[in-house]
Amino acid sequence: xxxxxxxxxxxxxxxxxPRGPRRPRLGQKRQSDRTCTERNAAQISLSQCGGACRGKVxxxxxxxxxxxxxxxxxxxxxxxxGKISRYHGPTPVNDPHSVSQEKTVQEAAxxxxxxxxxQLPIPxxxxxxxxxxxxxxxxxxxxxxxxSVSARLTRPSEDASDPHSLDPMVEEATxxxxxxxxxxxxxxxxxxxxxxxxxxxxxxxxxYEVAGRPIxxxxxxMIRLANIPRSVLPPEGTTYDTAAGWYTALAEMHIAQLLFxxxxxxxxxxxxxxxxxxxxxxxxxxxxxxxxxxxFSDDTWSAQSSEIPxxxxxxxxxGSQDFHIWGDxxxxxNMLLTESDDIVALIDWEFTYAGPxxxxxxxxxxxxxxxxEMWPGGMENWRETHSMRLKTWLAAMRKAExxxxxxxxxxxxPGPLSAYMEQSWETGRFFLxxxxxxxxxxxxxxxxxLDERFFGRRDPGKELWETRLHLLTDAERVAxxxxxxxxxxxxEDRRIVGWEPTEAKRVLSELLFDSERYQSPKKTQPDCxxxxxxxxxxxCSHSQSTVAFYTxxxx
Numbered sequence: 001x002x003x004x005x006x007x008x009x010x011x012x013x014x015x016x017x018p019r020g021p022r023r024p025r026l027g028q029k030r031q032s033d034r035t036c037t038e039r040n041a042a043q044i045s046l047s048q049c050g051g052a053c054r055g056k057v058x059x060x061x062x063x064x065x066x067x068x069x070x071x072x073x074x075x076x077x078x079x080x081x082g083k084i085s086r087y088h089g090p091t092p093v094n095d096p097h098s099v100s101q102e103k104t105v106q107e108a109a110x111x112x113x114x115x116x117x118x119q120l121p122i123p124x125x126x127x128x129x130x131x132x133x134x135x136x137x138x139x140x141x142x143x144x145x146x147x148s149v150s151a152r153l154t155r156p157s158e159d160a161s162d163p164h165s166l167d168p169m170v171e172e173a174t175x176x177x178x179x180x181x182x183x184x185x186x187x188x189x190x191x192x193x194x195x196x197x198x199x200x201x202x203x204x205x206x207x208y209e210v211a212g213r214p215i216x217x218x219x220x221x222m223i224r225l226a227n228i229p230r231s232v233l234p235p236e237g238t239t240y241d242t243a244a245g246w247y248t249a250l251a252e253m254h255i256a257q258l259l260f261x262x263x264x265x266x267x268x269x270x271x272x273x274x275x276x277x278x279x280x281x282x283x284x285x286x287x288x289x290x291x292x293x294x295x296f297s298d299d300t301w302s303a304q305s306s307e308i309p310x311x312x313x314x315x316x317x318x319g320s321q322d323f324h325i326w327g328d329x330x331x332x333x334n335m336l337l338t339e340s341d342d343i344v345a346l347i348d349w350e351f352t353y354a355g356p357x358x359x360x361x362x363x364x365x366x367x368x369x370x371x372x373e374m375w376p377g378g379m380e381n382w383r384e385t386h387s388m389r390l391k392t393w394l395a396a397m398r399k400a401e402x403x404x405x406x407x408x409x410x411x412x413x414p415g416p417l418s419a420y421m422e423q424s425w426e427t428g429r430f431f432l433x434x435x436x437x438x439x440x441x442x443x444x445x446x447x448x449x450l451d452e453r454f455f456g457r458r459d460p461g462k463e464l465w466e467t468r469l470h471l472l473t474d475a476e477r478v479a480x481x482x483x484x485x486x487x488x489x490x491x492e493d494r495r496i497v498g499w500e501p502t503e504a505k506r507v508l509s510e511l512l513f514d515s516e517r518y519q520s521p522k523k524t525q526p527d528c529x530x531x532x533x534x535x536x537x538x539x540c541s542h543s544q545s546t547v548a549f550y551t552x553x554x555x
């Protein structure tokens with residue numbers, strides 16, 4: 001659920017309101033409304049929240065309907081003392097399709113850790129937790145601001161619902177000022193290193209460790225938009241000690257999205273084969289550890305490496321230690337400005353985790369505010385236009401490095417961060433990272449910007465999948481035919497499908513040709529005929545074995 005940020009008439013008060021039907025104004029009670037004292041929604045005493053809402057109506061859609069509570073995100077306004085506190089919550093409870101509880105706690109711990117270890121302007125966090133009758137909660141300081149970086153730099157539009165897009169007429173001095181501040185924020189974040197890949201959790205009071213699974217924007221989209229079984233996602237508490245391990249997990253989630261998205265996953269047999277081919281090839285490169293070195297001086301395997309002298313490239317970062325902060329949702333909309341264009345706060349640290357250093361060596365994807373795959377002019381137009389604005393960003397990075405001494409003192413890398421970002425764009429590493437993180441943008445990015453860099457020129461007279469068929473193993477080639485049949489049959493039978501957890505794991509493991517991961521030691525890895533039989537069985541008996549128990553999905 002996305003929330004509209006509605007400033008007051010003076011554009012000073014950051015208030016979050018959920019999209020939906022208009023609620024009663026403050027003071028207009030209805031039967032389900034209660035005061036903060038009566039609700040005690042997050043088990044926070046009035047002394048803890050500073051009396052911010054004493055005697056005020058707690059405006060909620062408190063239907064309390066089982067199994068979902070309809071409470072959303074609310075604001076505690078008109079404080080009696082101090083700054084405005086924001087109560088983040090409640091969220092759906094007892095929802096098998098939700099990761100909100102886990103995500104909210106990790107987001108709060110991440111924000112607290114970054115605030116403790118850096119000088120970044122992060123709103124003070126007062127309380128957070130999950131032990132609440134209405135779900136996880138966060139109470140933090142409210143920040144007076146004039147708007148976000150995204151709102152400041154977007155092109156003028158009469159339609160407030162239009163997505164933000166960088167104003168082509170924005171003054172270069174404005175970009176230099178704002179992007180220069182953001183560049184200094186990037187440098188502070190890059191000083192933080194971690195021994196594993198995963199989410200930050202508070203293990204004891206004031207002590208933080210990488211002990212939670214990485215929760216990505218793509219994972220929540222898989223659950224919310226495509227009803228992908230949660231059982232095939234990385235289990236809770238899973239962390240990774242190598243970058244190759246996380247790249248492999250991301251590649252397997254791409255395969256899971258293609259396998260379990262029942263409706264609108266493919267448009268034709270050729271489209272399905274292209275997606276199958278790309279995902280299997282991408283996963284193999286991840287397992288081999290080759291994605292970690294692509295575009296660096298260590299890259300000796302790709303077709304591109306024969307065209308770019310290794311001596312002109314910087315070395316790859318360590319793939320087994322010193323990982324860095326990465327935020328899927330760290331973007332211009334979460335950076336708040338004063339009226340004089342100074343950054344006053346960085347908010348919304350959801351989907352932030354210790355990730356492969358390769359991700360943080362890319363230039364920001366949000367420089368144009370809108371997502372790459374959603375750009376009105378198409379991907380190639382976005383790439384060409386981005387190349388021009390990227391020069392401004394790199395200049396801001398170089399100046400920030402010079403001003404802070406980052407490239408000579410506290411930089412954990414063998415070269416300047418700005419140089420890594422520039423080479424990421426030139427070698428295509430930027431597109432590799434983007435494709436790794438986004439299942440629905442994966443295919444377009446892979447075939448347009450990665451495949452020929454990996455494997456060389458394609459025969460223009462053949463289908464995409466035909467040009468790379470030789471890269472598949474015998475078992476993968478045998479399984480492709482029945483898999484395509486199953487997906488096309490599903491396209492004609494539009495319905496919402498539910499999977500039993502163990503069955504979902506088994507079906508995915510067979511398409512990964514790795515069934516021992518989920519089966520008992522007595523089971524053996526299936527040969528080609530077993531895989532073929534299993535996939536054909538899925539076509540005819542899917543409705544008998546997997547009862548559709550899905551009712552409603554929440555992020």
